[in-house]
Amino acid sequence: MAPAVERSRELDDFESVVRLYWPKVFRFALASLRDRHAAESLAQDCFWRAYRSRDSFRGEASVATWLMQIAVNLVRDRARDRRWQFWKRARQTAVDATSAAAWIRDRGASPEDSALIRERVEAVWKATSNLSERQRTVFLLRFVEDMDLLEIAAATGLKEGTVKIHLFRAVQAIRERMAK
Amino acid sequence: MIEHLSAEQISQWVIGERTAQLEEHVEECAACRGELAQIESTISQFRTAMRDPANLAPAPEWRIPAPFASWFTWPRVVLTATALAALLAMPISWRVRTHEQALREQAVRAAQADAQLLESVDSEISQAVPETMQPLVTLATWNSSSAKQHQKAQ
Numbered sequence: 001m002a003p004a005v006e007r008s009r010e011l012d013d014f015e016s017v018v019r020l021y022w023p024k025v026f027r028f029a030l031a032s033l034r035d036r037h038a039a040e041s042l043a044q045d046c047f048w049r050a051y052r053s054r055d056s057f058r059g060e061a062s063v064a065t066w067l068m069q070i071a072v073n074l075v076r077d078r079a080r081d082r083r084w085q086f087w088k089r090a091r092q093t094a095v096d097a098t099s100a101a102a103w104i105r106d107r108g109a110s111p112e113d114s115a116l117i118r119e120r121v122e123a124v125w126k127a128t129s130n131l132s133e134r135q136r137t138v139f140l141l142r143f144v145e146d147m148d149l150l151e152i153a154a155a156t157g158l159k160e161g162t163v164k165i166h167l168f169r170a171v172q173a174i175r176e177r178m179a180k
Numbered sequence: 181m182i183e184h185l186s187a188e189q190i191s192q193w194v195i196g197e198r199t200a201q202l203e204e205h206v207e208e209c210a211a212c213r214g215e216l217a218q219i220e221s222t223i224s225q226f227r228t229a230m231r232d233p234a235n236l237a238p239a240p241e242w243r244i245p246a247p248f249a250s251w252f253t254w255p256r257v258v259l260t261a262t263a264l265a266a267l268l269a270m271p272i273s274w275r276v277r278t279h280e281q282a283l284r285e286q287a288v289r290a291a292q293a294d295a296q297l298l299e300s301v302d303s304e305i306s307q308a309v310p311e312t313m314q315p316l317v318t319l320a321t322w323n324s325s326s327a328k329q330h331q332k333a334q
Contacts, residue, residue, distance in 0.1 A: 022239035
């Protein structure tokens with residue numbers, strides 16, 4: 001069976017698609033929006049849109065890339081939403097309860113090592129929040145979702161070279177933040 | 181031969197842009213290897229924290245919208261049939277109502293015409309002399325009144 005047809009067939013069992021790709025979409029939404037409820041709602045919206053437009057999926061990219069493309073667009077729309085920007089600003093002035101550093105498990109590391117790891121992860125988390133929306137998206141897709149440059153280009157609608165530039169700048173910014 | 185990797189070269193390395201010259205240097209320079217290992221390990225820890233299933237919201241139960249065939253449940257069929265019947269009955273009842281209204285208006289008009297006719301008959305009957313002989317009555321009345329005046333004068 002041709003890969004494109006095989007990919008399209010994957011959507012026949014949409015319940016399995018949701019089960020399989022939910023973590024990926026939710027994770028990306030959470031890291032982008034920094035709000036669990038908003039991330040959950042965006043992930044649900046993403047799968048609902050995917051379900052409604054499943055007939056237009058031709059299988060040129062993988063289902064994962066296609067879903068991430070929808071998620072990236074939803075995050076972009078949300079970032080442009082004025083009400084969302086207002087609430088985001090309001091939340092930034094409050095204590096940031098959501099941080100990846102709080103998700104670190106000790107796994108037998110010494111207290112000193114754990115503290116160091118937490119500090120570094122916290123620095124990356126904070127640095128990603130200060131990146132531009134495109135830089136953050138590209139960084140998360142590359143280093144959290146393990147997508148290659150071509151997949152990121154397909155998901156974001158950017159050219160491969162542009163993806164590389166955004167990724168380079170994101171890493172630079174994160175390194176600068178870690179050096180502080 | 182480069183002394184140490186610059187900030188840009190380290191970022192290049194991290195994003196996978198590795199030239200032969202960079203690879204050669206990293207192989208030989210323990211300081212740069214250490215620096216690269218640190219940034220790569222930090223990103224990896226960030227990735228691990230983000231991918232920890234304990235931090236994810238559970239996938240919701242996906243209820244695929246039912247196909248059209250399953251729409252036909254008995255309560256729905258009964259409700260739809262009732263609604264259709266009500267819709268079909270609307271023009272009929274409207275027509276019946278307009279017909280009834282027309283009959284009622286016709287009856288009112290007939291009653292008015294009858295009343296007018298009866299009124300004119302009444303007025304005709306109430307007259308002592310037929311209309312054609314009315315001038316004579318006037319004349320007689322005139323004569324009698326002038327005779328009375330004449331007698332009074334005498």
